[in-house]
Amino acid sequence: MDKVISYIIPCYRSENTLGNVISEIEESMNKISGYDYEIVCINDGSPDNTWQTIKELSTVHKKLIGINFAKNFGQHAALMAGLRRSKGDIVICLDDDGQTPANEAYKLIDAIETGADAVYARYEHKKHSIFRNFGSAMNEWMAHVMIGKPKELYVSSYFAARRFVVDEMCRYKGSYPYVIGLVLRTTRNIVNVDVNHRAREIGSSGYTFSKLIKLWMNGFTAFSIVPLRVATLSGSIFACVGFLYGIFTIIKKLVLGDQLDILPLGFSALMSVMVFMGGMLMLMVGLAGEYIGRSYISLNDDPQYVVRDVIGEETKVEKDN
Template identity: 55%
Template sequence: MAKVSFVIPCYASEHTISLVIEEVNQAIEKLNRYEWEFVLVNDCSPDNTFEVIKNLCVAYSNITGINLARNFGQHAALMAGFHQVSGDIVVCLDDDGQTPGNEVGKLLSKIEEGYDVVYAQYANKKHSGFRNWGSKLNSKMTEYLLDKPKDLCVSSYFAVRRFIVDEMVKYEHSFPYVTGLVLRSTKRITNVEVTHRERVEGVSGYSLKKLIGLWSNGFTAFSVKPLRLATIIGILFALIGFVVVLLLVIRKLLYPSEVLLGWSSTMSVLMIIGGIILIVLGIIGEYIGRIYICMNQAPQYIIRERIGINDLKEEKK
């Protein structure tokens, strides 16, 4: 009998995580063909989420609770959970009830068909307008920078085979990006449509700052295309500058008596070029800064406390 490990990053979900566990328990029990466990990772929630997780660990013998020392972000929390799983299949879902735990059978069925990774796809997302816009932009950027197939929808609700997880946990650098780790590990990925629910409580923890940070983690860690794009932009502006100079020389030769004025236009061009240079330097600096941080062995996550079935595993990665 195959075993399924559910990894759930938790943040400010003291009122919802118990409902998610109950729903998943009922759904997987009805399938009657899997053993299962839960790994709940508290990403330093400001409420009593970890106290709720402790109570769940007492109530269920198949739950491991992990409490991170500070807020490391959703992807680092997932990596912390991946290091604790023992299942043949790993399923990741949200802690707020928006991802339908009762439809996990759809993802597992696709895994049984031979796919390595199955992402849930939502016909109608119930996120805010800002979050939906961010998801669309992220999808386009991932297509270009990480070579994601255009018809593939990536979400936080997905099932993945154990060998993919074993490959992902080999990544020990400070800025994990789970989507990038998946896309570089296999091409046997598909979608299955599920329902997306309204948020039961609270608001999304994703802000513009966090989304930009997430994009930076993914695109600087798994792609050099930003650097190549900066090079192309530099070449284009150099060519434009060469053409403009050539035109000015030709004009001066044709009309030698004409006085060429253009202080304001010259300053505008210099400001544009200067801005582009600073942007390019910023991109290069981002790469160098991340290399420096990785060389200093900054941790992906630090575990403050662990309770449950995996107490003997090492506490720091």
């Protein structure tokens, strides 16, 4: 019996690009023997005609399943919906804009078949904008520092994983999914393969600065307590500095008496310290509040996503997660 490959494609503003991606997947799979496949497209509340495009494509491509969100929940929520719907022995996630080459999916499949639990595409030359590349670099740094990603491992939106890894990822019911965090807590048998990265031919990236900040916050707060430990360490350091400065002030008063009392410069220094310490305290309190708020939202069972419609064969799927 042939193994099944599931392709997961989060879709946002991709009415003009998705058809080419689907066709490329089908052409590639026709060249690979021993595998069957399915394609799961998730419309993440796109404001254009992406959902209509998915419905039209499903009438031509019989292996296509479409999931339509009730509103925009973000790329990682869309990935989770696709992962839960997928049935493949190997699951491949890729972008909807054609920049991640579907015709090189065989490289990811080969890496899985040779023993890896998960494999990420690595690009020698990325064709993203400067802003997007900066966001990716920050995401790499954050994943390394906060959740223990190996420094030599490159992560991207184009990756593949074995079924057991996907099943473990799908057990996560929290309101703020972060896919690389779920992969890393499941396995460390992860490798990279080199693929080409194409320039975007149509449209622009759907990632805005606010979405990147939201993604980083998910990584900070959902899978790591490092920020809280940093806040605790910073508080301890400043407390020690304040204590030592107090000792210094007492000694200076005993040794020099009132000789320096006429100098007004101390007021500026005092205000600088107060403003700096006040800002640090507010930052730490805000960080703790972020953790508490997200815990509260998760306890209230805020859904990762809400599905409005499903099309394609075998349309039974979890509605709320």
